[in-house]
Amino acid sequence: MSWGQLRSMFSGRRTHRGSRSGSYRQIRRRQPEDGRREAGFTLPEMLIAAFLVASAAGLIATAIYQVFIVSQGGNARLSELTDLESAALWIGRDATEAVSWTPGSGIAYGTFQTTDPSISYRYGFIGAENALARQVLVSGTPQQTLRLARHIANQGDVVFSVSGSLVTVSITATSGSTSQSATFNVSMRAQ
Amino acid sequence: MRGEAGFSIAEELVSLAVLALGVGVVIAGIYTGVIGVRTKHGSVYSQTLARSQLELILDDGYHPDPTAVPYPTAAPEPGFTVQVGVEYWQTSSGTFVSGVRNDGLQRLTVTVSDANGPLQQLESYLVDR
Numbered sequence: 001m002s003w004g005q006l007r008s009m010f011s012g013r014r015t016h017r018g019s020r021s022g023s024y025r026q027i028r029r030r031q032p033e034d035g036r037r038e039a040g041f042t043l044p045e046m047l048i049a050a051f052l053v054a055s056a057a058g059l060i061a062t063a064i065y066q067v068f069i070v071s072q073g074g075n076a077r078l079s080e081l082t083d084l085e086s087a088a089l090w091i092g093r094d095a096t097e098a099v100s101w102t103p104g105s106g107i108a109y110g111t112f113q114t115t116d117p118s119i120s121y122r123y124g125f126i127g128a129e130n131a132l133a134r135q136v137l138v139s140g141t142p143q144q145t146l147r148l149a150r151h152i153a154n155q156g157d158v159v160f161s162v163s164g165s166l167v168t169v170s171i172t173a174t175s176g177s178t179s180q181s182a183t184f185n186v187s188m189r190a191q
Numbered sequence: 192m193r194g195e196a197g198f199s200i201a202e203e204l205v206s207l208a209v210l211a212l213g214v215g216v217v218i219a220g221i222y223t224g225v226i227g228v229r230t231k232h233g234s235v236y237s238q239t240l241a242r243s244q245l246e247l248i249l250d251d252g253y254h255p256d257p258t259a260v261p262y263p264t265a266a267p268e269p270g271f272t273v274q275v276g277v278e279y280w281q282t283s284s285g286t287f288v289s290g291v292r293n294d295g296l297q298r299l300t301v302t303v304s305d306a307n308g309p310l311q312q313l314e315s316y317l318v319d320r
Contacts, residue, residue, distance in 0.1 A: 070221050071224060081235045085238065095246075184243035
């Protein structure tokens, strides 16, 4: 490269820089003419603002998610507890009238026989509804079916076991990912 | 300055107060829900346990001297305790007394408690027959 070429390169660069610095001067000149500064944010300001907005959005989203999760979990637990309460009350009521318990087969857990030979109470599982059901039988004919618990995941989640006149019942109610279990004794009082 | 829209301090404070109120109401709602579920849990389990304990004793039948041959006890759920109190009928006075007697009638009191105190109390009578 000749000296002349180098000189023309440098002189060209100077001319270019000169024109750029000229444009800066134009901006600086324009501000006082308008009588006000150009409103705007610097990059650090924008970054901090973006960070704060992201943090606030994250917190709000977490709070909303928690509200839904807590309320769903609470509802699920209440449903399960209501199932256990209802089943315990009805089984306890029927046991006080019962003289014996006859284990059932298939979907039937078994039957409480009362002092009146024509009246009995049968307990069974309705798979399509995940329900523990109670039927009043008059002379072996079902009169009325009552769903005591509607959150029984499997037939094996309700177990009746008998020792003499004492019936021990174990129930697990499941709703979503939570479940509640209870085991209680009832005495066949009419025996 | 032209075009510089903004809020006054009073407006900011009012909006903050409204926001805080909204957040407070939501948190209070969640807290009430949690307390409600906990109360229901205690109520159902204490009721089931108290009834279960009483049924166990009624099934076992009358013990003339429960201090010598105690009544059976139900296994409580974790976090609950069950206590059985027995009072004895005194024919001469016509009242129940705490000292062991065998006048053929006992009053049973089953108390279920959790860490915060008694939750449920059931009472029943046992007759010697």
